[in-house]
Amino acid sequence: MAQMALPHPLPAEYARTVADRFRLLGDPTRLMLMDLLRDGERSVGTLAADLGCTQANASKHLGLLADGGLLIRRREGLHCFYRVADESVFELCDSVCASVLSHLDARVDALRAAATSGS
Amino acid sequence: MAQMALPHPLPAEYARTVADRFRLLGDPTRLMLMDLLRDGERSVGTLAADLGCTQANASKHLGLLADGGLLIRRREGLHCFYRVADESVFELCDSVCASVLSHLDARVDALRAAATSGS
DNA sequence: TAACTGTGTAACTGGCTGGTTATATAGTTG
DNA sequence: CAACTATATAACCAGCCAGTTACACAGTTA
Numbered sequence: 147m148a149q150m151a152l153p154h155p156l157p158a159e160y161a162r163t164v165a166d167r168f169r170l171l172g173d174p175t176r177l178m179l180m181d182l183l184r185d186g187e188r189s190v191g192t193l194a195a196d197l198g199c200t201q202a203n204a205s206k207h208l209g210l211l212a213d214g215g216l217l218i219r220r221r222e223g224l225h226c227f228y229r230v231a232d233e234s235v236f237e238l239c240d241s242v243c244a245s246v247l248s249h250l251d252a253r254v255d256a257l258r259a260a261a262t263s264g265s
Numbered sequence: 266m267a268q269m270a271l272p273h274p275l276p277a278e279y280a281r282t283v284a285d286r287f288r289l290l291g292d293p294t295r296l297m298l299m300d301l302l303r304d305g306e307r308s309v310g311t312l313a314a315d316l317g318c319t320q321a322n323a324s325k326h327l328g329l330l331a332d333g334g335l336l337i338r339r340r341e342g343l344h345c346f347y348r349v350a351d352e353s354v355f356e357l358c359d360s361v362c363a364s365v366l367s368h369l370d371a372r373v374d375a376l377r378a379a380a381t382s383g384s
Numbered sequence: 385t386a387a388c389t390g391t392g393t394a395a396c397t398g399g400c401t402g403g404t405t406a407t408a409t410a411g412t413t414g
Numbered sequence: 415c416a417a418c419t420a421t422a423t424a425a426c427c428a429g430c431c432a433g434t435t436a437c438a439c440a441g442t443t444a
Contacts, residue, residue: 150363152355156300160362161293167361168296172288173402174280181275190421203403205422215368224411224420232364236271238357242286243279244269245351249334292432309391322433324392343390343441 170214171238175199176207180216180235187220187229289333290357294318295326299335299354306339306348 152160171177175197182193194204208228211217216235220227230236271279290296294316301312313323327347330336335354339346349355 150366151359152300152362154300154303156297158293158297161296161300163365164358164362165291165293165296167365168287169291172284172291174277174284175402177280177284177287178275178277181271181273181280184273191419200404201421202405202423205420206402209422215365215371221421226421231368234360234364238360239283240270241353241357242283243271245353246282246286246334247269249350252334294432310389319434320391321393321435324390325432328392340391345391 167214170210170216171235173207175203176211177239179204179207179211180230180239183217183228183230184236187227189225189227191225193228286333289329289335290354292326294322295330296358298323298326298330299349299358302336302347302349303355306346308344308346310344312347 152164171180178197179193182188182196190205190208191201193208194201197204208217208219212219212228216231217228218231220229271283290299297316298312301307301315309324309327310320312327313320316323327336327338331338331347335350336347337350339348
């Protein structure tokens with residue numbers, strides 16, 4: 147919540163760091179994994195099953211998310227449980243979703259207007 | 266500001282749409298272009314010069330950002346001016362930056378603790 | 385008209401990356 | 415011990431993508 151403003155001529159190093167985080171969120175599979183973890187921690191196998199993807203694939207994505215600090219890993223015997231490190235990620239996703247939808251609405255309206263005036 | 270919550274078992278189509286937007290922000294050059302546009306609209310040439318990149322490269326990235334709805338294009342004679350479509354993008358970036366930095370801080374602390382206890 | 389300028393775009397290339405398959409590793413159970 | 419289970423990882427491949435170069439397309443100016 148407590149926002150930290152970015153320096154204004156944005157240094158390349160900052161840009162790279164922030165871009166890395168955005169790119170980490172820029173994959174549908176990873177977003178769906180994050181969403182499945184909304185309700186609490188889950189093991190790799192059950193996540194892969196729910197997603198209908200390979201265990202290896204789920205493991206790789208979960209590893210990336212954990213390395214990026216978005217997930218926290220907890221081992222317990224054979225199983226490995228992941229949980230979200232910071233719930234605020236979902237606010238981020240919601241905000242992006244709202245922004246994208248409003249943009250799409252505007253496009254639809256523009257197309258409608260063009261259609262009525264055009265032909 | 267008015268958040269729109271995502272549906273909870275996140276459908277693949279939603280995931281793809283949101284991921285696309287995140288991936289659009291997941292490039293350092295594009296982030297620096299967005300940052301240069303904080304102060305107001307700018308032409309392609311001046312942006313490329315400030316960034317120290319090719320005009321063609323800047324044009325391509327600006328086009329992608331405009332197609333994605335993050336920028337708005339305005340032609341005036343030979344020049345083409347871009348401006349940010351929605352200032353809330355910067356809150357997004359600030360939020361991500363804060364989150365990343367706090368994660369890095371945690372890593373540094375962990376390394377410090379390991380160093381003092383380890384050797 | 386002919387140069388010149390600002391911008392977009394096509395073609396190409398090197399590198400990154402998501403997915404799969406197979407295997408390695410660690411823990412469990414008989 | 416051997417078989418089995420859950421996870422991670424290595425190797426590989428196909429597709430995407432950022433950057434460059436060259437060029438096409440306005441729009442301006444002489």
